[in-house]
Amino acid sequence: xxxxxxxxxxxxxxxxxxxxxxxxxxxxxxxxxxxxxxxxxxxxxxxxxxxxxxxxxxxxxxxxxxxxxxxxxxxxxxxxxxxxxxxxxxxxxxxxxxxxxxxxxxxxxxxxxxx
Amino acid sequence: xxxxxxxxxxxxxxxxxxxxxxxxxxxxxxxxxxxxxxxxxxxxxxxxxxxxxxxxxxxxxxxxxxxxxxxxxxxxxxxxxxxxxxxxxxxxxxxxxxxxxxxxxxxxxxxx
Numbered sequence: 001x002x003x004x005x006x007x008x009x010x011x012x013x014x015x016x017x018x019x020x021x022x023x024x025x026x027x028x029x030x031x032x033x034x035x036x037x038x039x040x041x042x043x044x045x046x047x048x049x050x051x052x053x054x055x056x057x058x059x060x061x062x063x064x065x066x067x068x069x070x071x072x073x074x075x076x077x078x079x080x081x082x083x084x085x086x087x088x089x090x091x092x093x094x095x096x097x098x099x100x101x102x103x104x105x106x107x108x109x110x111x112x113x114x115x
Numbered sequence: 116x117x118x119x120x121x122x123x124x125x126x127x128x129x130x131x132x133x134x135x136x137x138x139x140x141x142x143x144x145x146x147x148x149x150x151x152x153x154x155x156x157x158x159x160x161x162x163x164x165x166x167x168x169x170x171x172x173x174x175x176x177x178x179x180x181x182x183x184x185x186x187x188x189x190x191x192x193x194x195x196x197x198x199x200x201x202x203x204x205x206x207x208x209x210x211x212x213x214x215x216x217x218x219x220x221x222x223x224x225x226x227x
Binding site for chain 1: 119145146155156157158159160163165203205207212213214215216217218219220
């Protein structure tokens with residue numbers, strides 16, 4: 001059974017460019033989460049999907065960030081007009097349910113560097 | 116905003132020693148989880164605690180949830196080099212919804 005996969009593993013871009021980060025969750029998991037982990041910090045929540053809809057996007061820092069999950073499986077995090085402060089590891093997680101004890105399984109992350 | 120404070124931030128010990136790391140908050144959590152993260156990888160769940168005063172053991176690791184469900188500790192007995200990594204606590208409550216609130220983590224280095 002494959003775990004959560006994320007592509008690319010590393011992305012280097014220039015300030016002002018547009019980037020897309022992809023997440024393939026564990027098959028059958030209905031819930032999908034995006035987190036951002038800056039150096040020396042724990043992961044910070046960005047957005048959560050239940051099926052195809054974004055159930056909670058309160059963690060997105062501003063309107064340059066957007067995420068989709070059109071078919072309820074693969075998700076793409078999109079960042080417009082990237083800034084140096086966007087540099088971080090972007091983690092995706094999925095879970096079978098959404099209860100307080102449900103396990104979120106994390107992917108290895110995409111390390112984004114904005115020059 | 117990270118509601119969970121972890122201490123110590125860094126810890127370097129020799130193999131065979133015991134250690135305890137702490138996770139504290141002013142908020143009450145419905146559940147609290149401990150993860151271990153290695154470089155270049157995502158966090159991996161170690162344990163979930165939900166009941167105040169709960170103690171769970173995982174081999175040489177002992178996890179405790181505070182009576183008021185605001186704090187937790189992780190104790191490792193006879194540390195091994197394979198225990199090296201970043202230990203993160205994460206809580207969930209009605210304010211956080213489905214999101215995990217993570218602390219900054221404790222970076223543990225176990226040397227031979």
